[in-house]
Amino acid sequence: MRGIVKRFPGVVANDHVDLKICRGEVLAILGENGAGKTTLMNVLYGLYLPDEGEIHIKGRKVLHRSPRDAIENGVGMVHQHFTLVDDLTVAENIVLGAEKFKVFYDLEKLAKEIDEFMKTIGLYVDPLKKAYELSAGEKQKVEILKALYRRVEVLILDEPTSVLSPIEVRELFKTIRNLKSRGISVVFISHKLDEVMEIADRIVVMRAGKVVGELAGHEATKQLLATLMIGSRAVNIEEKFGKHVRPAGKLLEVVDLWVKGDRGEDSLKAVNLVVRKGEIVGVAGVAGSGQRELAEAIYGLRPAWRGRILLEGKDITRSPTAERIKMGVSLIPEDRLRYGVAAELPVYENIYLEKVHLEGRKSLLDRIGLRVLDKKGMVDYAKKVVEKFSVKTPSVFTNAGKLSGGNIQRLIVGRELERKPLLVIAGEPTAGLDIAATNFVRKMIVEMSEAGAGVLLISSDLQEVLELSDKVVILCNGEVMGVFRPGELSMEEVGLMMSCAKRMSKEEVERAWGT
Amino acid sequence: NVTRPATTVTTPMQVAMAFIFPGSITDTAWNEAGYQSMLSFVGSHPEVKYAWVQGVYDPTQIVSVAKSYAQQGYKLIVGVGFQFGPPFAQIASQTPGVYYLAIAGAKEYVGPQVSGANIRTDQSCFVEGYIAIQISKTKQIGYVAGMNVSELGLCEIGLRNGIKYAGYDPDKVLHVVYTGDFHDVTKAKLATESLIQQYHVDVIKSMGDGVQLGAISAVKEFPGVFIMPSSTYHPELYAEQLLVGEVWDWSAVYSQFYNDYLSGKLASGGQYYWADLANGGIKLIQGSACPSDLWQKAQDVIKGIINGTISTGFTP
Amino acid sequence: MSLERIVSSILSLGVTLSTPLAIAGIGEVISERAGVIDLGIDGIMLLGAFIGFHVSLQTGNTYLGYLAGVGVGVLMGLILAVLSVYLKLNQAITGMGLYFLGFGLSDFFYRTIYGEKEVYLPPPTPLSVPVLANIPVIGPSLFQQLDMVYFMYALVPLAWLLINRTKLGLWIRSVGENPKAADAMGVNVSMIQTVSVLVGAGLAGLAGAFLSIGITQVFYENLTYGIGFIAIGLVYFGKWSPVRTFAGALLFGLSWSVAISTQSYFNAIGRPDLVYFLLALPYLIITLALVIVSRQARGPKWLGRPYIRE
Amino acid sequence: MGYVIRIRPKPAKPLAIVLAPVASFALAFFVGGLLMVWAGVDPISGYTAFVSGSLTTFPGFMQTLVQATLFMLMATGIAISNRAGVLNVGAEGQYIVGAILATYVAVELQQTLHPALVVVLAMLLAAVGGALWAAIPGVLRGYMNVNEVVTTVILNWLAYRILQWIIRGPLRLPGPQLYPMSPPVTATLPILEPSSGLNAGLVIAVALAVFSYFLLFNTEVGFKIRVTGSNPDLARYAGFGVERVIVLSMGYSGALAGIAGGVEVLGNLHYLFEGISIGLGYTSIIVSLVARDHPLGVIAASIMFGTIYSGSSFLQTATHLTYTFSKALEGLIYLFVLVTTLFAFYEIKLVKVS
Numbered sequence A: 001m002r003g004i005v006k007r008f009p010g011v012v013a014n015d016h017v018d019l020k021i022c023r024g025e026v027l028a029i030l031g032e033n034g035a036g037k038t039t040l041m042n043v044l045y046g047l048y049l050p051d052e053g054e055i056h057i058k059g060r061k062v063l064h065r066s067p068r069d070a071i072e073n074g075v076g077m078v079h080q081h082f083t084l085v086d087d088l089t090v091a092e093n094i095v096l097g098a099e100k101f102k103v104f105y106d107l108e109k110l111a112k113e114i115d116e117f118m119k120t121i122g123l124y125v126d127p128l129k130k131a132y133e134l135s136a137g138e139k140q141k142v143e144i145l146k147a148l149y150r151r152v153e154v155l156i157l158d159e160p161t162s163v164l165s166p167i168e169v170r171e172l173f174k175t176i177r178n179l180k181s182r183g184i185s186v187v188f189i190s191h192k193l194d195e196v197m198e199i200a201d202r203i204v205v206m207r208a209g210k211v212v213g214e215l216a217g218h219e220a221t222k223q224l225l226a227t228l229m230i231g232s233r234a235v236n237i238e239e240k241f242g243k244h245v246r247p248a249g250k251l252l253e254v255v256d257l258w259v260k261g262d263r264g265e266d267s268l269k270a271v272n273l274v275v276r277k278g279e280i281v282g283v284a285g286v287a288g289s290g291q292r293e294l295a296e297a298i299y300g301l302r303p304a305w306r307g308r309i310l311l312e313g314k315d316i317t318r319s320p321t322a323e324r325i326k327m328g329v330s331l332i333p334e335d336r337l338r339y340g341v342a343a344e345l346p347v348y349e350n351i352y353l354e355k356v357h358l359e360g361r362k363s364l365l366d367r368i369g370l371r372v373l374d375k376k377g378m379v380d381y382a383k384k385v386v387e388k389f390s391v392k393t394p395s396v397f398t399n400a401g402k403l404s405g406g407n408i409q410r411l412i413v414g415r416e417l418e419r420k421p422l423l424v425i426a427g428e429p430t431a432g433l434d435i436a437a438t439n440f441v442r443k444m445i446v447e448m449s450e451a452g453a454g455v456l457l458i459s460s461d462l463q464e465v466l467e468l469s470d471k472v473v474i475l476c477n478g479e480v481m482g483v484f485r486p487g488e489l490s491m492e493e494v495g496l497m498m499s500c501a502k503r504m505s506k507e508e509v510e511r512a513w514g515t
Numbered sequence B: 001n002v003t004r005p006a007t008t009v010t011t012p013m014q015v016a017m018a019f020i021f022p023g024s025i026t027d028t029a030w031n032e033a034g035y036q037s038m039l040s041f042v043g044s045h046p047e048v049k050y051a052w053v054q055g056v057y058d059p060t061q062i063v064s065v066a067k068s069y070a071q072q073g074y075k076l077i078v079g080v081g082f083q084f085g086p087p088f089a090q091i092a093s094q095t096p097g098v099y100y101l102a103i104a105g106a107k108e109y110v111g112p113q114v115s116g117a118n119i120r121t122d123q124s125c126f127v128e129g130y131i132a133i134q135i136s137k138t139k140q141i142g143y144v145a146g147m148n149v150s151e152l153g154l155c156e157i158g159l160r161n162g163i164k165y166a167g168y169d170p171d172k173v174l175h176v177v178y179t180g181d182f183h184d185v186t187k188a189k190l191a192t193e194s195l196i197q198q199y200h201v202d203v204i205k206s207m208g209d210g211v212q213l214g215a216i217s218a219v220k221e222f223p224g225v226f227i228m229p230s231s232t233y234h235p236e237l238y239a240e241q242l243l244v245g246e247v248w249d250w251s252a253v254y255s256q257f258y259n260d261y262l263s264g265k266l267a268s269g270g271q272y273y274w275a276d277l278a279n280g281g282i283k284l285i286q287g288s289a290c291p292s293d294l295w296q297k298a299q300d301v302i303k304g305i306i307n308g309t310i311s312t313g314f315t316p
Numbered sequence C: 001m002s003l004e005r006i007v008s009s010i011l012s013l014g015v016t017l018s019t020p021l022a023i024a025g026i027g028e029v030i031s032e033r034a035g036v037i038d039l040g041i042d043g044i045m046l047l048g049a050f051i052g053f054h055v056s057l058q059t060g061n062t063y064l065g066y067l068a069g070v071g072v073g074v075l076m077g078l079i080l081a082v083l084s085v086y087l088k089l090n091q092a093i094t095g096m097g098l099y100f101l102g103f104g105l106s107d108f109f110y111r112t113i114y115g116e117k118e119v120y121l122p123p124p125t126p127l128s129v130p131v132l133a134n135i136p137v138i139g140p141s142l143f144q145q146l147d148m149v150y151f152m153y154a155l156v157p158l159a160w161l162l163i164n165r166t167k168l169g170l171w172i173r174s175v176g177e178n179p180k181a182a183d184a185m186g187v188n189v190s191m192i193q194t195v196s197v198l199v200g201a202g203l204a205g206l207a208g209a210f211l212s213i214g215i216t217q218v219f220y221e222n223l224t225y226g227i228g229f230i231a232i233g234l235v236y237f238g239k240w241s242p243v244r245t246f247a248g249a250l251l252f253g254l255s256w257s258v259a260i261s262t263q264s265y266f267n268a269i270g271r272p273d274l275v276y277f278l279l280a281l282p283y284l285i286i287t288l289a290l291v292i293v294s295r296q297a298r299g300p301k302w303l304g305r306p307y308i309r310e
Numbered sequence D: 001m002g003y004v005i006r007i008r009p010k011p012a013k014p015l016a017i018v019l020a021p022v023a024s025f026a027l028a029f030f031v032g033g034l035l036m037v038w039a040g041v042d043p044i045s046g047y048t049a050f051v052s053g054s055l056t057t058f059p060g061f062m063q064t065l066v067q068a069t070l071f072m073l074m075a076t077g078i079a080i081s082n083r084a085g086v087l088n089v090g091a092e093g094q095y096i097v098g099a100i101l102a103t104y105v106a107v108e109l110q111q112t113l114h115p116a117l118v119v120v121l122a123m124l125l126a127a128v129g130g131a132l133w134a135a136i137p138g139v140l141r142g143y144m145n146v147n148e149v150v151t152t153v154i155l156n157w158l159a160y161r162i163l164q165w166i167i168r169g170p171l172r173l174p175g176p177q178l179y180p181m182s183p184p185v186t187a188t189l190p191i192l193e194p195s196s197g198l199n200a201g202l203v204i205a206v207a208l209a210v211f212s213y214f215l216l217f218n219t220e221v222g223f224k225i226r227v228t229g230s231n232p233d234l235a236r237y238a239g240f241g242v243e244r245v246i247v248l249s250m251g252y253s254g255a256l257a258g259i260a261g262g263v264e265v266l267g268n269l270h271y272l273f274e275g276i277s278i279g280l281g282y283t284s285i286i287v288s289l290v291a292r293d294h295p296l297g298v299i300a301a302s303i304m305f306g307t308i309y310s311g312s313s314f315l316q317t318a319t320h321l322t323y324t325f326s327k328a329l330e331g332l333i334y335l336f337v338l339v340t341t342l343f344a345f346y347e348i349k350l351v352k353v354s
């Protein structure tokens, strides 16, 4: 790729980027949020047309107007967010868009073909399962299979590890090495320095749309990479978050909670949980183990069909979300594409959002919802949040849809933390954030707990959970497998619990909650 | 081509008269009858300057079209439909010197400046019921109409009594379907088919704008079934299936209204006119399917109705 | 009058009325499965009805009339495709625009061309299927029918096959469920959506042409009387399956023919005002059916949303 | 080599926002003129009649305002529900229900109560009736996810059938007469301008449009409505009770349509019969589109559409074109508005790539 320029309204996402991908190598692209990694790859994959620049493959100049062109030229991509059609089977997802199959098809026969194909590759997922039934790891395998089915020679993986458990990450790396040995080049995009250093042959660092450094995998050190990524700003990448408060009385108590998932299955089974004031309780588990449902149930977005949820001793199992917000519950939603912002509304209204519930209701008009909004107050408050959480936006009157993903994330975190909640449910609060922002959010969360709030930290980043939490709960398949303090168990044991292979006894769990 | 410039014949004492039709002037039914009557009226009154417009159905449109004519200097405005009475009554006082005639308009809305007129379909349908039941092989008669209003409702009364007069029980032999709309051709057609198929009805009386179109189209599929359409005469459409033709001619009513205006009678209050068998407002025409002896008998019935010896079941 | 004959007639009329509903409804299923909701169906049907009538009258050939109906439907579909698939305008709003346009233009054309005289097409001859037409009751009502009724019988399985068993169908489903995924796999989203919209609109045009050529043999303003919107409702009732949509069309057609056939009874008992309740019955039934069914209904995930890549 | 269409939102210039609907009117009238030529009508004299009947003469303009009143009420309501992400195609039915209830109240009470009180009660009940009629599709959409376009259209038919029945049953003008219609309504809205019958409904409509503007942009409910329309998932997450917001905005929308029905009966017709509306509710959808769902824009757009209605009456009397010509004109305006807004708010480029 030569001299690639891609502009979006207000930003230059790629600014004359040159990039070379060699046969059979693992090339890592590293960079902060909004550095332009995804954009560059989308250009290569034909999703975006570059404003300037050229792409050459095997010495031939090519034009990628759509992914179809890219695939023809041997480029495949696995996106940050999975792009599977939920209602189709694995086999159908794999052949979708491929030229090879006939006008009419028979699912059974197709499945058999795909079955064989998977065996030759060495990656296996049941071809007749529908995509929505798959775990995150399986979905990723299907994504890779999709690309390989089209005989790609370059495979782009955009932040592939962010949704995987440690075991799944290890498996993925095995696959990547396997691909490499078959002569396929892999482009690996990530924020995570450890991973990059483990897998990459060559590392390209991007900052603000430009390539700012390139080094061989073995030359890299964390400090070096971080400096390249963030620039001259001083960073401490291994910031520790010591805590100085003792957890006090019970804030949140979840008793025997049963919750249904989107397709009517039991996604939480008999879950018990306690969060004390000033305590951070981490929830870890493989993606899809019930973390999202747990957060939604506590916040009131998902009904509990059995069990109770108590906040400061008060039963809130049936309270509507608005009631819980008033009582001081706050949620940083995991799915920020869906729950993030109202794109057509200005930043200041997006920040104000739930504060609607926190205003006093004096007159009758207030009570029937005709309260007149205090626009000046809203704007001032928004300015404060924007500044404190360094949300990059032209002004608070800009439509929220215009912000970059990372900045939307900051906006959400700011919105949820600034209103001084009693209980913070933080769903993947740092996913997709760069180091500086990650550190900032972690610090804020710790500060909240030091100020006496309880935090339920849900994260697929096991390191993060172990580092920040006072207590850790492991979920597998909707059930609590174990509860412990960080450091009490080995990584080995944690890994086993995350894959439902080990389970603590009732007494052990109760003892852990008691302390 | 739909458009013709408004006919203008310049004479010193020219009266301008406007006609508003609620539907299509080629509907082979109500609107066409009103339109043909207009042509025949202005043919015999060349001194009248006239204008017309079709497809004006809802009251707000009526109000605005009528006012547009009043502004253009039309002194006599005729609305051909039951829905014209109230809007005319409403705007009369806003347009001094203009006189309105609502054809089939309610008597209640006759007042200063507003006159009404109606047609004695009870008379024609009485005769048709009398003929139909005698010609019918299955002794089942169908009546398909838009809604139960005005001349459509009167016809049902006439049919019943005509059938009774012929010696049959109308409750047993007459099947009535109102489609609920004047314009729903599709369902009118299928409803007519249902009468033919389910009750073996073999004579259909039809009435009402698009509904009549649907009924005719159904009858054309069943060669043994006869039709008695209303308001206009189109033998070419259903040649050998035509039992009785019924033509409505409002020109007599238009003339009376016009003359009452000239004589100043309207200034003293609205009038109510009837078009009937006696004044030529309704004409019955022998269809090719109607045998002459029966037609002769029917002529006696017509005479009886005109001279009052036979009651149709309705008195205005 | 035998009960058998009455039942047979009610069935037959119900099937006839449900034919335009089912054809248009299945067309809508196809375009909605690709994620595009076409609210202009009624307008497309009206224009299809007029053009079909016009061509059939001028050429004396019914099938050219049907073809013209399809053609004008495709043209209208093209407007929707360009505006909502390519220019990404709100689909619901664009569809309503098509409705207004079709409503106004069909009658305007009709009056301008046939202003002087009401004209009828010759009545069509029902075709009877050998053996099957002799089955008592259902034989005559289902197998002694107009050409387009048989077309509808064929269309139901064909549409099912198209959606569930062909490559195009796989693309259509994937585009309606997750256009991003489909796009990423090299499926041309806009193209597939356009094809589906055109097929759907073409079928709607055909349904309209059947209304004028096959049923009424005459054109009149607003000939559809809102059938197109009912067809859209049936898609929801039918949960986006051609088979169930067809079933819904039958339900509506039958409930209407039952309502019409029982009118005499209400007249006879001296409550003619209740006739208007009877006429409302099919609408009530379809509303209730929608309410009952909709609890589990789940349409294509991307239905109604324009897919914008960047 | 190839071409690709590229569309990007761009900040619209204020001038473009105003010009977009104006340009679409111009385009539609141009195409309408071509249609007239084809139909053998002289477009110049046709449009001259049109303009004098709707704008340039006093009575013409008054008539325009009479027409605009109903559009203003219904389109304001539609704009509010659109803002909540619900497309109310049922204004027609809600209008009928409002008209029925207003007539009912007036006919029942006008003998016994003071007319002013009767009018207030009738308008209130019309609003409540319209609101409830609209709440049905609101509930179905909010709680059961049934598409509201479909249900509102079906409910329009139901409302019409009920109207037909009611003027033959409970609300029938007693006595031997052949026309199903209600007894006359004597408790009426004040007339503002006698020659046109322009009534206080216009004041109500303007006041409600202004109030709706305030409601939408300055109150808590309005905020919730806008968030729901923009991102219902976010609204649910924020505890706004999305279902309730949807039902409420539909109810509000229906209330305004119901009031329109009341205004038509108490202000204009003074009786009820089965032809009280053909498609005013549908046209109002176009009006709110032209206004880009902005209640103040609705005031202007309603007057624009008022001119189409009153102007086309003159066009009809001058040329014998029927009302369906003005329907075609509306359809064209609608599509052109879509296109011109697209150009005002988006940058569209055909990009050549090589």
Ligand SMILES: Nc1ncnc2c1ncn2[C@@H]1O[C@H](COP(=O)(O)OP(=O)(O)OP(=O)(O)O)[C@@H](O)[C@H]1O
Residues within 6 Å of the ligand: A008, A009, A011, A012, A013, A031, A032, A033, A034, A035, A036, A037, A038, A039, A040, A403, A404, A405, A406, A432, C310
């Ligand atoms: N579709 C778009 N429209 C407008 N701006 C965009 C779009 N996509 C990306 N951008 C902007 O382009 C810049 C680069 O974004 P990109 O997604 O490529 O970054 P990234 O390096 O992948 O970041 P992350 O680590 O958050 O995924 C950001 O400022 C972003 O806001």
Ligand SMILES: Nc1ncnc2c1ncn2[C@@H]1O[C@H](COP(=O)(O)OP(=O)(O)OP(=O)(O)O)[C@@H](O)[C@H]1O
Residues within 6 Å of the ligand: A105, A106, A107, A108, C160, C163, C164, C165, C239, C240, C241, C242, C243
């Ligand atoms: N290509 C195929 N080969 C074999 N079996 C198939 C194929 N496609 C679908 N099936 C099976 O056919 C049955 C019906 O399919 P599906 O559930 O998609 O249809 P439906 O939802 O009942 O109807 P529709 O698809 O019309 O909405 C299912 O059991 C499905 O597994």
Ligand SMILES: [Mg+2]
Residues within 6 Å of the ligand: A034, A038, A405
């Ligand atoms: Mg990004």
Ligand SMILES: [Mg+2]
Residues within 6 Å of the ligand: A037, A038, A039, A080, A158
């Ligand atoms: Mg990225």
